[in-house]
Amino acid sequence: MELVRSSDSEAIRGADFAVRAAGALVWRVNGAGLEVLMIHRERYDDWSWPKGKINPGETMPECATREVLEEIGLDITLGIPLPAMRYEVNSGPKVVYYWAARSPGTTPVPDGKEVDAVRWATPELARTWLTNPGDLEPLDALVAAHQAGELFTVPFVVIRHAKAKPRSNWTREEGKRPLAATGQRQALAVSRLVTSWRPTRVASSPWIRCVQTVTPYLKEQHLPLKLLGSITEHEAKRHPGKAMRAVAKLLNKHRSQAMCTHRPVLPLVLEELRKRMSSRLRAFLPAEDPFLRPGSIIVVHQPVSGKGKLVSVEVYEAFED
Numbered sequence: 001m002e003l004v005r006s007s008d009s010e011a012i013r014g015a016d017f018a019v020r021a022a023g024a025l026v027w028r029v030n031g032a033g034l035e036v037l038m039i040h041r042e043r044y045d046d047w048s049w050p051k052g053k054i055n056p057g058e059t060m061p062e063c064a065t066r067e068v069l070e071e072i073g074l075d076i077t078l079g080i081p082l083p084a085m086r087y088e089v090n091s092g093p094k095v096v097y098y099w100a101a102r103s104p105g106t107t108p109v110p111d112g113k114e115v116d117a118v119r120w121a122t123p124e125l126a127r128t129w130l131t132n133p134g135d136l137e138p139l140d141a142l143v144a145a146h147q148a149g150e151l152f153t154v155p156f157v158v159i160r161h162a163k164a165k166p167r168s169n170w171t172r173e174e175g176k177r178p179l180a181a182t183g184q185r186q187a188l189a190v191s192r193l194v195t196s197w198r199p200t201r202v203a204s205s206p207w208i209r210c211v212q213t214v215t216p217y218l219k220e221q222h223l224p225l226k227l228l229g230s231i232t233e234h235e236a237k238r239h240p241g242k243a244m245r246a247v248a249k250l251l252n253k254h255r256s257q258a259m260c261t262h263r264p265v266l267p268l269v270l271e272e273l274r275k276r277m278s279s280r281l282r283a284f285l286p287a288e289d290p291f292l293r294p295g296s297i298i299v300v301h302q303p304v305s306g307k308g309k310l311v312s313v314e315v316y317e318a319f320e321d
Contacts, residue, residue, distance in 0.1 A: 018092030023051025
């Protein structure tokens with residue numbers, strides 16, 4: 001699965017890697033100010049961030065959340081992406097993709113295998129304890145985001161519905177055209193991927209292929225579904241302004257959420273997103289039709305404060321089987 005993240009350098013985005021891994025910088029704010037969670041690995045006798053190699057069939061966001069849970073027992077949700085790090089290992093070039101993740105408030109517990117100790121540290125202290133100088137770049141990005149008021153964020157996830165049965169083979173009402181078998185499997189993959197950000201509210205076109213795409217996630221998280229008739233293909237074509245206002249209304253709530261819609265509606269969604277981000281971030285949004293393949297997603301982050309523009313962009317390609 002290809003990924004695009006606004007936090008990564010051009011050299012990272014255009015490179016091939018022999019080894020891919022992912023992790024997170026878990027953070028909290030208390031009386032001491034901003035703190036980050038460091039781990040100690042007995043095997044290497046080093047202080048670093050929780051991370052690990054990707055498993056077959058896994059996406060990078062899934063890898064990051066799984067590794068943090070396995071190594072230190074924290075069930076995190078991902079925040080903004082942080083710069084990925086590249087370095088050489090025996091098997092060739094390796095990349096580690098990082099995200100910021102607000103502490104869930106539970107106590108981190110080392111697994112005793114990979115990790116034998118953890119510690120909370122201020123960024124200043126962490127800089128003196130980190131063993132690998134390469135681990136400084138994601139830390140510096142996290143601190144900069146905190147200082148700018150762009151670290152405590154909520155995700156807004158845009159989903160293009162999974163692969164549907166062909167129009168040419170469907171003679172009934174268009175809104176009732178369901179997912180194909182491949183699309184049903186894609187919907188399960190979408191659920192696993194979107195869980196990395198765990199949006200707490202979900203809106204969707206009422207057409208069946210959109211509803212079926214988000215149903216596995218809704219069932220897994222025990223969430224209700226908000227239906228928006230204005231973002232169906234037909235309504236958005238007739239009343240594009242109304243569709244854009246519906247998207248704007250969701251974004252204006254500044255809460256953790258996802259929405260599922262159709263390819264012809266995506267230009268309207270993207271236009272609303274572009275209004276809310278810098279020119280640098282706009283370059284990471286899909287610019288050509290079909291914008292997203294079936295089952296693909298865009299993730300943007302909004303500061304919880306409600307102030308300022310969108311602060312990050314991620315795009316994830318569809319699962320294929």
